[in-house]
Amino acid sequence: MSASTPSDFDDSADSIDERKFVVALARGLDLLRAFRPGETMLGNRDFVARTGLPKATVNRLAYTLTVLGYLRFDEGLGKYALDAGVLSLGYALLAGADTLELARPHMRALALEVGAAVSLGCRDGLDMIYLETIRSETALTLGLASGSRLSMLTSSMGRAYLAVQTVEVRAALFADLKRAAGDAAAALASAAERAIEAFGEERCCYSFRDWHEDVNAVAVPFREPRDGRWLVLSCSGPASSMGEDVFRERVAPKLKALARRLGQAE
Structure with a gap:
């Protein structure tokens, strides 16, 4: 860093x-x-x-x-x-996070319905930071607690955030991210760029085994009604039991619907 x-x-x-x-x-x-x-x-x-x-x-x-x-x-x-x-x-932030309070019961219901982990996050520097993660009792995916960070390049959450930035802002972020990624920059940036390009049609971003070899995920960005900042919802599960088709056909539509309910989704 x-x-x-x-x-x-x-x-x-x-x-x-x-x-x-x-x-x-x-x-x-x-x-x-x-x-x-x-x-x-x-x-x-x-x-x-x-x-x-x-x-x-x-x-x-x-x-x-x-x-x-x-x-x-x-x-x-x-x-x-x-x-x-x-x-x-941290308590001051969470106490004032009306969207987080509103999102929790919906995130919990979705996690139970699809048997996975549902998270809400925002940008922090060149990372995405998790504000909340709710898992179903059967979710076997790697757990990421509140305060955990993931790279924008490898995470579905980071890719979704990048997808809704202006061309100029996204280019500047990619330049910083590539410098931070070092030798792995080219491959990581290429995968992220493909996911962002698909966002135009999909309205969400995927990460299939990119962050971890047994984790698939999808993320949807939305604007927080209170102050207009971008937040991102994501859902992740084990790739061994939740394949790409599950995320595309079942999870993504439900996550998009939740994003629309919570704010102004793209």
């Missing part, structure tokens, strides 16, 4: 006024985003590797975040953990 730039944080790079953009703040948030689901402690070397920031910058940012209550330093381990300040921000 490279250090954040203004284009990483908005649906339209043209809307960013770089004179007002506080790079130091963006870099501090990069440190908080460096934590992945299931990780409790990270050291300065981890921060440097995941953000691309110099060690001296990481030291200053980590110290500041610790003073402000967003990180906690363990003297014995010489590593940092997320502290209560981050938790309070």
Whole structure:
């Protein structure tokens, strides 16, 4: 992961006024985003590797975040953990997420009906972050909890988000994503571009074994009525028991209907 730039944080790079953009703040948030689901402690070397920031910058940012209550330093381990300040921000977001509250019972009903996992997510930098995931009792797919991240290139959710961006914004995001993907960029970008091209007719994006060898998924974007931001619904299940035809013929129509119910679907 490279250090954040203004284009990483908005649906339209043209809307960013770089004179007002506080790079130091963006870099501090990069440190908080460096934590992945299931990780409790990270050291300065981890921060440097995941953000691309110099060690001296990481030291200053980590110290500041610790003073402000967003990180906690363990003297014995010489590593940092997320502290209560981050938790309070997360609760504030979820408490105000009217769409999430509205979506939950519908997501639960769909998960039970199709025997899979149904998720709601939004963009965070170059990733899609899961706001909620509801699984049926019989769902055998890999579980992704709230706060989990997936690449825009490999996930159906990310591809659906990219599909509804303007040509200019999508091109800028692809450029950033290819740089982040490194040697695998060409193959990943090609698969994502094919999925996005099909969106024009399908009105959804698929990911068949692209993220994981035994996971198929479909995603549908919609605009949140309250503030107009793009959210994405996805449904995923084991490829071994839920083939492509199941997602195209049974799951996708139901997911599209749910997206229309929750907001303004494309």
